[in-house]
Amino acid sequence: MSLVSFRKLEKNYGPLRIVKGIDLEIGDKEFVVLVGPSGCGKSTTLRMLAGLESVSGGEIRIGERVVNKLPPRERDIAMVFQDYALYPHKTVYENMAFSLKVRGVGAAEIKTRIAQAAEMLGIGQLLDRKPSQLSGGQRQRVAMGRAIVRRPQVFLFDEPLSNLDAKLRGQVRTEIKRLHQAVGTTIIYVTHDQVEAMTLADRIVILKGGEIEQVGTPDEVYNNPASVFVGGFIGSPAMNFAKGAIRSGEIVLDGGATIPLHRNSAGRTNGLEGREVTVGIRPEHFVPAGQGHALSGRVQVVEPLGSDTLIHFALGSSTLTARVAPDMRPGPGESLSIGVDPSRIHLFDAATERAIN
């Protein structure tokens, strides 16, 4: 049984349709990440679930209850915000204790819960400090601690790592994953960062313009993106796209290069003849020329990363990026022979931009 469900959930601001009918079932103990570009309605969706924003249409259920009209404090949810939202004049201990006191939890129980959470987050030595005496990463941990002590049915996180520098972001991300493994509570987490989505989620929900574009495990959305949008959004460096058409069982790219059409056991090439397509190739799926179908391009820019090399090269009218072994260092302007594995090519309908399976 699902713990949280959205049924045809909508949010309008006057004539503006912001969330356009979201259907989603989230299971108990699941870690679900809502990901999408800025302005696609992630925070609005989360805030409706938390009760901080009214619902314009459809239904939100937590367990068996429809919570559309339920005040936030009766929803058994704790939310962690991007800007932490700590009380500046209270100590860390008081910040963590406050919502428990309001709910009538006894002093001894509060102490036990704070000690446990502080231990889990490594903030035991900070309990007497004020938020102004903490670093950004420490404040974020306190904000998480304040949510944990409430022992809610569901944790909501809205871009909790956005204000941290890159190194700290990685650390706190790992802590959040560890936290989920330790407490096993349902987490619904919003971010615009596909790396956070891929690393944290049991299931990723990709939103675009207030609608769900695809729902799947990280592997599913990476391996089988449902659209050009998902293919380009998930994965870094981003998937390459080139226009082309299917002719005589081959993909003919604009500019003339050809790639054999991969045929799986289900004979997926059936009915594709003549179809206009957008071809998607991930940078990491290029291989040395001898190991795949060879393509000839011209090198534009080479970026050594230490662990590997990025080669940006012209192929017909497109510029593509390949991630290759670190010792491969062609010079700008040189001709390049590079291979692709036809089975790793993604095909999308040129007009609808939906995957062709």
Ligand SMILES: Nc1ncnc2c1ncn2[C@@H]1O[C@H](COP(=O)(O)OP(=O)(O)O)[C@@H](O)[C@H]1O
């Ligand atoms: N109170 C409001 N009035 C009008 N438009 C709003 C309001 N709040 C948010 N929006 C609009 O709703 C869209 C989605 O916002 P939001 O859910 O915050 O996006 P995200 O969190 O995905 O970046 C944005 O275009 C934003 O400008």
Ligand SMILES: [Mg+2]
């Ligand atoms: Mg937001």
